[in-house]
Amino acid sequence: xxxxxxxxxxxxxxxxxxxxxxxxxxxxxxxxxxxxxxxxxxxxxxxxxxxxxxxxxxxxxxxxxxxxxxxxxxxxxxxxxxxxxxxxxxxxxxxxxxxxxxxxxxxxxxxxxxxxxxxxxxxxxxxxxxxxxxxxxxxxxxxxxxxxxxxxxxxxxxxxxxxxxxxxxxxxxxxxxxxxxxxxxxxxxxxxxxxxxxxxxxxxxxxxxxxxxxxxxxxxxxxxxxxxxxxxxxxxxxxxxxxxxxxxxxxxxxxxxxxxxxxxxxxxxxxxxxxxxxxxxxxxxxxxxxxxxxxxxxxxxxxxxxxxxxxxxxxxxxxxxxxxxxxxxxxxxxxxxxxxxxxxxxxxxxxxxxxxxxxxxxxxxxxxxxxxxxxxxxxxxxxxxxxxxxxxxx
Numbered sequence: 001x002x003x004x005x006x007x008x009x010x011x012x013x014x015x016x017x018x019x020x021x022x023x024x025x026x027x028x029x030x031x032x033x034x035x036x037x038x039x040x041x042x043x044x045x046x047x048x049x050x051x052x053x054x055x056x057x058x059x060x061x062x063x064x065x066x067x068x069x070x071x072x073x074x075x076x077x078x079x080x081x082x083x084x085x086x087x088x089x090x091x092x093x094x095x096x097x098x099x100x101x102x103x104x105x106x107x108x109x110x111x112x113x114x115x116x117x118x119x120x121x122x123x124x125x126x127x128x129x130x131x132x133x134x135x136x137x138x139x140x141x142x143x144x145x146x147x148x149x150x151x152x153x154x155x156x157x158x159x160x161x162x163x164x165x166x167x168x169x170x171x172x173x174x175x176x177x178x179x180x181x182x183x184x185x186x187x188x189x190x191x192x193x194x195x196x197x198x199x200x201x202x203x204x205x206x207x208x209x210x211x212x213x214x215x216x217x218x219x220x221x222x223x224x225x226x227x228x229x230x231x232x233x234x235x236x237x238x239x240x241x242x243x244x245x246x247x248x249x250x251x252x253x254x255x256x257x258x259x260x261x262x263x264x265x266x267x268x269x270x271x272x273x274x275x276x277x278x279x280x281x282x283x284x285x286x287x288x289x290x291x292x293x294x295x296x297x298x299x300x301x302x303x304x305x306x307x308x309x310x311x312x313x314x315x316x317x318x319x320x321x322x323x324x325x326x327x328x329x330x331x332x333x334x335x336x337x338x339x340x341x342x343x344x345x346x347x348x349x350x351x352x353x354x355x356x357x358x359x360x361x362x363x364x365x366x367x368x369x370x371x372x373x374x375x376x377x378x379x380x381x382x383x384x385x386x387x388x389x390x391x392x393x394x
Contacts, residue, residue, distance in 0.1 A: 006168060007172060012067050012076040012087060012148065023062060028059035031261040042272070044264045054287060054294075055261050055393055062291045069212075074118065078148070079172060084157070087148035088116075088141040088337040090173065092123045095135035099202070099386055100175035102139040102166055102368045106184020107245075108267040109369060110147050111140045113183075113291050116375035121382060122232055136386070139173060141166065145305030147296055152305070158312040160377065163192035167200060179386055180203035184368065185309060185369065185379075186315045194331045203332035203358070203389025205372060205382060209350045210320045210339055234342045238273065241266070245310030253304025260298055267294050276340035276369035283348060284373045315339055320353075321345075327353075332392035334359035334385030337380075339369030359388035 004015055037050040038341045088382050092098075101121070104111050121136045142149040143163075144157045166189065170178050179202045182190040199281050213228055220228075255262045268290065277284040297303055321343055333354040337344050339362070347360050363370075363377055363385065371378040 001076075007079070009077050009079045009172065012078045013072055014076070014148070015215055016064065016068055020299055024295075025059050027260050028055050029257070029329070031055060031162040041048065041231070042269075042346070042356070046269045046272070048242070050263065051265055051268065052244070052367075053225070054290070055186055055264055058260070058264065058295075062288065062295070064295050067288075067292050067295070069110075071115070074115070076148075077101070079169065079272075082161065084142055084144055085150040085164070086144065086151060086165065086169065088139055088169065089118070089159035090116055090140075091138045093135040093137050093177060094164055098122070098135040098137045099390065100139070100173075100178035100387070101136040102141070102180050103148075103199040103371075104141065104166070104168060104180070104182035104186030104189045105143065106182075106186055107146075107309065108270050108293070108297070109184060109294055109372070110296050111142050112289075112296060113223045113369055113372040114138075114140050116373075117371055117379045120375060123160050136179075136382075137175065137227070139170065139175075139178075141169065143189075143306070145301055145304055145308060149347065151302070152308070159188045159309075159317065160192045160196065163189050166182045166193060167197050171202070177202055179203055179205065179354070179389060181207070181385070182384060183207040183370065185313075188313065190322075191320075191329060194329045194333075196326055198331045201331045201394045202332060203385070204329075205334045205336070205385040206354075207381075208322045208336075208337040208343065209333065209335050209345055210317065210343070210349045210356055211345045211353045212321050212323055213343070217390070221346065223344075224301050224346050224349075227342075227346070231343050238342075242314060243308060245307040246319075247311070248316040249304055249307035249311050252307060256297075256303025257301055263298055263303055264294050266303075267297065269290050271369070274342075275373055276338065276365055285369075329354045330356055332358045332389040334388055335361075336370070336381045336385065338366035338368075338370045339364065341370075356392065359385050 023061060034121060037044040074089055075091055076089050078085050085345055103113060119137055122138045144162060145151050177200055178191050180190040186208050187210055190206060194201060194204050261340055271290055272281050276283050333356060335350060337355060366374045
């Protein structure tokens with residue numbers, strides 16, 4: 001392909017002008033702080049002491065140039081699909097029998113969620129778990145409006161349009177059939193791929209599947225009752241961000257683009273609340289990892305554009321796990337339900353929508369960002385899912 005043509009795939013290198021980092025530091029040092037919360041926990045949001053400490057480190061200790069250099073060791077590319085320039089990681093395994101796998105992140109994550117598992121899944125023999133031979137050709141796109149992907153200038157980039165773009169991307173990379181894995185928005189994109197392009201898929205790996213719980217079923221298990229209670233609690237106290245994104249993304253966008261402390265609080269709360277840790281996020285994700293992700297949002301100015309995906313699709317996706325009228329998915333489906341995730345459907349609930357579940361597991365550790373939190377465990381889940389799906393697909 002000739003560079004500059006619409007189908008061209010071009011190498012991408014992250015490059016940050018020093019002035020952008022100087023501006024970030026200046027803004028952080030001039031933050032206008034509110035008074036502290038009137039409670040001794042996180043029930044009113046991110047505690048003042050926590051956020052001030054994180055922002056001090058962001059201004060005076062965090063090293064984005066080192067992160068940039070590390071990330072630039074990962075093969076990254078861009079290509080234009082449906083009029084939008086899309087950024088993606090593409091790592092081809094040396095194994096000729098490697099399985100093509102596209103992995104999709106969500107909000108407030110990014111392609112960085114999968115950084116640690118790239119070597120585990122695509123690396124040379126002997127890299128990763130002992131005795132493992134299965135390898136993958138990995139494709140990790142940045143969602144439209146996220147990271148280094150283009151920001152849609154008009155409405156219409158919903159989960160279904162993204163799924164169509166992913167199908168084009170895999171064709172362009174030479175993968176007629178592939179596995180699709182996703183969490184958060186990635187779960188919805190994978191489900192849409194299964195609806196639109198079932199013939200292209202070896203299977204889907206959903207973390208977790210989005211289905212309506214059966215609240216009236218006889219004999220609810222203890223795990224099902226706990227999952228319902230956690231889902232209801234999330235609706236009461238933890239879903240304000242979604243309502244804002246889904247109805248007024250432009251309004252919240254001004255704050256997220258103008259105040260790094262505001263962005264840090266908006267994203268940092270969810271990283272803390274949705275991760276499986278014993279009260280100290282640093283035991284699972286370091287402050288450097290947290291700031292890698294938040295800095296990516298800041299430097300790319302994607303606070304508003306990433307939120308707009310909720311405006312495009314959250315009403316439909318919410319319907320998927322509140323009603324039982326969703327279309328049935330017949331492609332092989334593998335499901336991993338991590339213990340600190342919300343929602344956590346049971347298998348019998350999931351089987352009402354996904355008619356061909358070939359793998360189901362509920363690991364004992366991990367939350368919403370499982371690939372980031374527990375990379376080795378997550379890589380094992382991917383391999384188990386791939387094995388079950390490929391055997392079922394024939």
